[in-house]
Amino acid sequence: MPMFDLRRLRMLHELALRGTIGAVADALSYSPSTISQQLSQLEKEAGVPLLAPDGRRVRLTEHGELLVAHAADALARDEEVRGALDALQPSGAPVRMAVMQTVVHGILPVALSLLTAREPKLRIEVSEAPPEEGLFEVSARRFDLAVAEQYPGQSREHRPGLERATLGRDPIRLALPPGDDARGLADLRERPWILEPAGTAARQWAVQQCRAAGFEPDVRFEVADLMAHAELIAAGHAVGLLPDLMWAGSAPRVRLVDLPDAPAREVFTVVRRSSTSRAAIRAVRDALRDAFDAAPAPAGQSS
Incomplete structure (x- = not known):
């Protein structure tokens, strides 16, 4: 050849x-x-x-x-x-990461602090990207590692040559305006909803939850930014479904309500199988896992 x-x-x-x-x-x-x-x-x-x-x-x-x-x-x-x-002999090559917005807010600061202490010479380059894009770009070698999510009852595509490692489970709760006395999904059939864009796993899962409760959600706001979800919900303009990781232990400005069966998304890292021998990749995955384990539940949560 x-x-x-x-x-x-x-x-x-x-x-x-x-x-x-x-x-x-x-x-x-x-x-x-x-x-x-x-x-x-x-x-x-x-x-x-x-x-x-x-x-x-x-x-x-x-x-x-x-x-x-x-x-x-x-x-x-x-x-x-x-x-x-x-x-x-470490080459000094950076680790390029694609992470979800909730990871940037919820665990990345702690993970980077751990890496600064453990691997002070390691260069980390981070881009915020939705899971679908991050997984694709790891396959395409634009990124070395992606942090993605998988919702209950759904499975992400397993791309050839990629290896997953679970970070943990991130509970998902109903998010309501402060003082809203709704008790669950069935009380929200007439309310305006804010959801992530169509085609995302989060949107598909949220719509299925509403349908299981007997209604089609009135989606008035289609926004990828979950912090914007929280702001619109807190201002009383919508209701939604939000993961705990986005609060990073801070007190939510919304009222959080537990859902039946306590659903949680699985958060995981993905790397190319051919890169798993890199010490830097292992160090980053370890730091992300430790930061995830240390992430506190939302402060002042009400249910």
């Missing part, structure tokens, strides 16, 4: 994930023409067509699909070797 340039294999792998040359160019910070040129060179190295026109886009040929599988293996082996070298 010919030797292929790893950088070009990465571009082909990205194309298989992202679907367009423009998206690959954006992800890797190259121009589309550069991506096209490099993929053309990869075709010359392979000696077979890897891409075929498909309208204004391109698609992978059968040979292209085969080489994508090889690219995934080659990228994983490269990362494994780098991890083994890093174990002998």
